[in-house]
Amino acid sequence: MKNRTFLKLISLILTLVMALSLVAGCSSSGKTGTKTETKTEEKKAETKKEEPKKEDAKKEEKKEEPKKEDAPESKDDEKVAPPSGIPSILKTDPADMYWMHHTDPITLKVYVNTLITDGWQWGNDVTTKYITERTGVNLEMEYAPDNEGTRLNLMLAGGEELPDIFHQIAPNSPAAGELIKGNYVLCAEDLINEYAPEMWDLYSPFQKDYAAAADGKMWGFVNGYEFDGENHYGYMHGYIGGRADILEELGYSNLDIKTLDTFMTVLDDFNKVWKTDYPDIVYPVLMRGVTGQFSAIYGQVACNSNIRYNEENNSCYFWFQSEAGKNTLKFYNNLFHKGYLPEEAFITTDSSIDLMGAGKVLFFIAGNTWESSSANAPLHQNVSEDAYFMPIYPFSAVGEEMMRTFKGVTYNGSACWVSADSKNPDRALGFIEYMTTEEGILTTNMGIYGTHWDVTEDDDGYLYPQFIDEVFTADVKVGHKAMKDTYGINNYEHSLWFFHANSYNFLWNYDVIFRRGINPDNLLKARNIWYSETTDNADLTGVPATFAIDASSDAGVALAGLQDIFNSELAKIVFAASDAEFESMYDNMIAALQAAGEENFWKLYQPMIEEKLTLYKAALASH
Amino acid sequence: MRKKELNIRAPRTVEKKPFWVRFKKEAVFHIMIWFGVAFLIVFAYIPMSGIIIAFKDYNFRSGIFGSPWVGLKHFRQLFQDFFMGNAVINTVGISVLSIGLSYPCTIIFTLLLNELRNVKFKRVIQTVSYLPHFISWAIMAVILNSMLSPSEGIINIVLQNLGFIDKPIAFLGREDLYWITVVVASIWKSLGWNTIVYLAVISGIDESLYEAAKIDGAGRFARMRYITLPALSGIIAIMLILSVGGIAGTGFDTSFYLSNDLNYNRSNTLSYYVYTIGLRRANFSYSTAISFLLSVVSATLMLTANTISNKLTGKGLF
Numbered sequence: 001m002k003n004r005t006f007l008k009l010i011s012l013i014l015t016l017v018m019a020l021s022l023v024a025g026c027s028s029s030g031k032t033g034t035k036t037e038t039k040t041e042e043k044k045a046e047t048k049k050e051e052p053k054k055e056d057a058k059k060e061e062k063k064e065e066p067k068k069e070d071a072p073e074s075k076d077d078e079k080v081a082p083p084s085g086i087p088s089i090l091k092t093d094p095a096d097m098y099w100m101h102h103t104d105p106i107t108l109k110v111y112v113n114t115l116i117t118d119g120w121q122w123g124n125d126v127t128t129k130y131i132t133e134r135t136g137v138n139l140e141m142e143y144a145p146d147n148e149g150t151r152l153n154l155m156l157a158g159g160e161e162l163p164d165i166f167h168q169i170a171p172n173s174p175a176a177g178e179l180i181k182g183n184y185v186l187c188a189e190d191l192i193n194e195y196a197p198e199m200w201d202l203y204s205p206f207q208k209d210y211a212a213a214a215d216g217k218m219w220g221f222v223n224g225y226e227f228d229g230e231n232h233y234g235y236m237h238g239y240i241g242g243r244a245d246i247l248e249e250l251g252y253s254n255l256d257i258k259t260l261d262t263f264m265t266v267l268d269d270f271n272k273v274w275k276t277d278y279p280d281i282v283y284p285v286l287m288r289g290v291t292g293q294f295s296a297i298y299g300q301v302a303c304n305s306n307i308r309y310n311e312e313n314n315s316c317y318f319w320f321q322s323e324a325g326k327n328t329l330k331f332y333n334n335l336f337h338k339g340y341l342p343e344e345a346f347i348t349t350d351s352s353i354d355l356m357g358a359g360k361v362l363f364f365i366a367g368n369t370w371e372s373s374s375a376n377a378p379l380h381q382n383v384s385e386d387a388y389f390m391p392i393y394p395f396s397a398v399g400e401e402m403m404r405t406f407k408g409v410t411y412n413g414s415a416c417w418v419s420a421d422s423k424n425p426d427r428a429l430g431f432i433e434y435m436t437t438e439e440g441i442l443t444t445n446m447g448i449y450g451t452h453w454d455v456t457e458d459d460d461g462y463l464y465p466q467f468i469d470e471v472f473t474a475d476v477k478v479g480h481k482a483m484k485d486t487y488g489i490n491n492y493e494h495s496l497w498f499f500h501a502n503s504y505n506f507l508w509n510y511d512v513i514f515r516r517g518i519n520p521d522n523l524l525k526a527r528n529i530w531y532s533e534t535t536d537n538a539d540l541t542g543v544p545a546t547f548a549i550d551a552s553s554d555a556g557v558a559l560a561g562l563q564d565i566f567n568s569e570l571a572k573i574v575f576a577a578s579d580a581e582f583e584s585m586y587d588n589m590i591a592a593l594q595a596a597g598e599e600n601f602w603k604l605y606q607p608m609i610e611e612k613l614t615l616y617k618a619a620l621a622s623h
Numbered sequence: 624m625r626k627k628e629l630n631i632r633a634p635r636t637v638e639k640k641p642f643w644v645r646f647k648k649e650a651v652f653h654i655m656i657w658f659g660v661a662f663l664i665v666f667a668y669i670p671m672s673g674i675i676i677a678f679k680d681y682n683f684r685s686g687i688f689g690s691p692w693v694g695l696k697h698f699r700q701l702f703q704d705f706f707m708g709n710a711v712i713n714t715v716g717i718s719v720l721s722i723g724l725s726y727p728c729t730i731i732f733t734l735l736l737n738e739l740r741n742v743k744f745k746r747v748i749q750t751v752s753y754l755p756h757f758i759s760w761a762i763m764a765v766i767l768n769s770m771l772s773p774s775e776g777i778i779n780i781v782l783q784n785l786g787f788i789d790k791p792i793a794f795l796g797r798e799d800l801y802w803i804t805v806v807v808a809s810i811w812k813s814l815g816w817n818t819i820v821y822l823a824v825i826s827g828i829d830e831s832l833y834e835a836a837k838i839d840g841a842g843r844f845a846r847m848r849y850i851t852l853p854a855l856s857g858i859i860a861i862m863l864i865l866s867v868g869g870i871a872g873t874g875f876d877t878s879f880y881l882s883n884d885l886n887y888n889r890s891n892t893l894s895y896y897v898y899t900i901g902l903r904r905a906n907f908s909y910s911t912a913i914s915f916l917l918s919v920v921s922a923t924l925m926l927t928a929n930t931i932s933n934k935l936t937g938k939g940l941f
Contacts, residue, residue: 008651019658150902156683157907174905182684282774289884343793344773346885349764551904560904561705564887571884575796596705 079103081134084439086449089463091202093437098196099430103136106427109163113152113175116143120485127447127488131440137431144168149175156184162421164428171211171222171415174551180219181550185417189218191429199429202436209615211415214550220415221432240294241356241364241372244390246270246278254392260331263363267340270362280383282360284340287332288352290570292319294365295328306563307544309609316544316605318562318593320570326586332574333582343575359383363392447471447487547612555604558597565592677912683905690908697912707913710896713802713889717877718870720806725817726863728810730855733821734847752815764880767808771795796885805877805890820862821855828854860932864940868925871917893917 081100110122122128122139132138142163144151152175155162162184169175179185189208192199200208211222240263244254250269257263267284274281292306308319319325335341348355355361357378364372372389379387418428434440446453446465456466471487549556569589576582646653672687677697679690701707732752739745758766770776773791782788794804828850836846874892882890893913901910925940933939 012651012654015655015658019662148903149905153902153905159686178683178905182682184684342774343796343885347768347793347796347883348772349768349880551906557700557906557909564706568884568887572798575885592705597703 125488164422298324305544558601756816760876801889867928
């Protein structure tokens, strides 16, 4: 009897434990959507009420035009951050900025919509500590559990209290549309006007026009870059990265590869000694997914969109629907037939950086080959200190047509957004303002001025930042992660996130490539080739890459369906067994797209692009 | 004749105790069961109200009840969706292949296990066969990717060295091989574990039946055929009915981890499609519409299978 009672008791306890464990994940996350909404509305009302006052105050401040040396002097003896003392390299930051006047310690929550698994947090290193010291802002980061945006969707759907800042949400993504539509974010343009009008000086004059959402307002702090003829450090990598050490051993330089024929010749030469000299190479060419940027080599305009705009007949098409696009596919197919592009590249779950860092790749084709130079650190450790990737610039710059992003600010990078739930939206803005300054950008990329880097002059007489010796050589010695933890640089966790429409977009890689022992002369030549090509681009052909389609709209749903089709079909076409199969698969894909309502999609899309063209043409004319 | 003489006792009437007395006596069991019931209500029944977003254009800010009604818009969209038919074919195909292959394999493996006389060896085999069940699909995907890799995978190396193939096969990149690859992997993962329920039934078979059959001259195969298998028919029917009911939800894990551009046309199952539309594209209304239809189809399939089973074998869930 006693035994039965004991068993009952145990069962009961176990039941209770089970019941408790079922609700273990339910924490008091706080507010419901309705509450959030009310709060947002209240905040908007407050902002509206205060607007005239603050505008006036700002106007008065503007009238006073505080000079750099006057900046620390403040009316109410507040603690004002002094200027950085960093020599101006590309631009001069405004002398008096909002963030300088608001440096009381505060912790802001940031949700980063990208999977980061190395455990890095803000404040782990000297650089982020320094930024916190300067701005008073400490960040508490939450990273996405995947790269699919599911956490953000659940956060919004679940009515959780939102963080102060959202980051790594592309302005042309469905998520950004939801943030704006649902009033989950405060309008960036309004925030700047209200608190920090001087921040407009940090941006390109095109920023507001090009970063505008569907309602014409700039909601996010968009990471853009501008080719305005003034920037000598804003260069692109091109689309192919190559193992420069192997190329040298084969008797080539990365700059020799200027045509497709040479590219194939190099691969053929490599093939002769592949199994004997380079048995570790699994992927003579590594490509993840089939994208259209590379089609520039066949005379097509390349941009970070699957859609192309034809200015001559004012029509749009998918990149693979032109002759150049089809030729690109044939080129990939040829690489496959020769055994240089293995199917495995589309199957393996290993990341590109892991594959490259393990020494398994000769050429890497991607939308932007920054990734290949990022693989240099693990490559040094796993293969040899002399092994390194370097972009093959001329190859992607050959001919008239290439990455012809039109003159202006691109609108397809990441962006950060100030949440409507933020109790301190002004401090969030101030922090973003700091990170948009030359000081912020250089600090976040290079570390602390004087400790980690200095300013030097290149052969053309342009100033550029350069790491001091210790940091310059540290990467090879201590590795990528250690550099990040020790110096706070080599740090994607924030260095790439807080770029905002400025001329430094690729500065980080620029110096990293130098630091990793690549011939600076080659790099400079390549940069100049790229640079000259990207400035002649007033035909607006890159427009499709600059704006988002609301994913929940009819056009958005239609496009998602079409993308599902061609993403899958293009991959198979690349691996077609014969020319006949290639043609048949290509025709089938075109037919499938038509069956899935392609024509209807273009009807929905055309008015959108026309609207943008009108806006951009007006912006170009006015600036 | 007196009652006493006849030794007939009046039937004892069971005195029904008051409700609270019975409740007190069964309190422990009540507590246990009510947790389960509460769990079902909170996590299964209350969320069902969310189905209404299939008839609305759900947006985060307005929430479930505030979003505008759109009637059958999403259901109409469902029938125009290019990938819907594809997802249905893949789901049904993988399910049928899985049921068709895994049931015979599991039953044969169970019978073989049952026939093992060396208890230690039997235990070892059982343990080894159970182990893959505890490997998550995330890990399994890495193992499969590694084993099936065209360049470094053991399967391709073995097949090539044995002369079965000339050049490596990209198992996970071939549409025509995707179904069979994932079904075989699933069987490997669940074979041992699935035998548990059948072995439990077998252990309940009266030993005297086997002894009688043995005396009548029945061999091992005959005993298996005429005693064990008929005894298993009930559980086989029930498991089959449950499997049929779960067809619509088949293939999420495998699609999630093993889907790629090359096999998408064969790896895109309904459950994965719902995930893609809902959680990745945040089109919750449309994904709910698909899920709603899936639930209806699942329930219909289960009821149909139950009816057929009842008619054919006289056994079913209800």
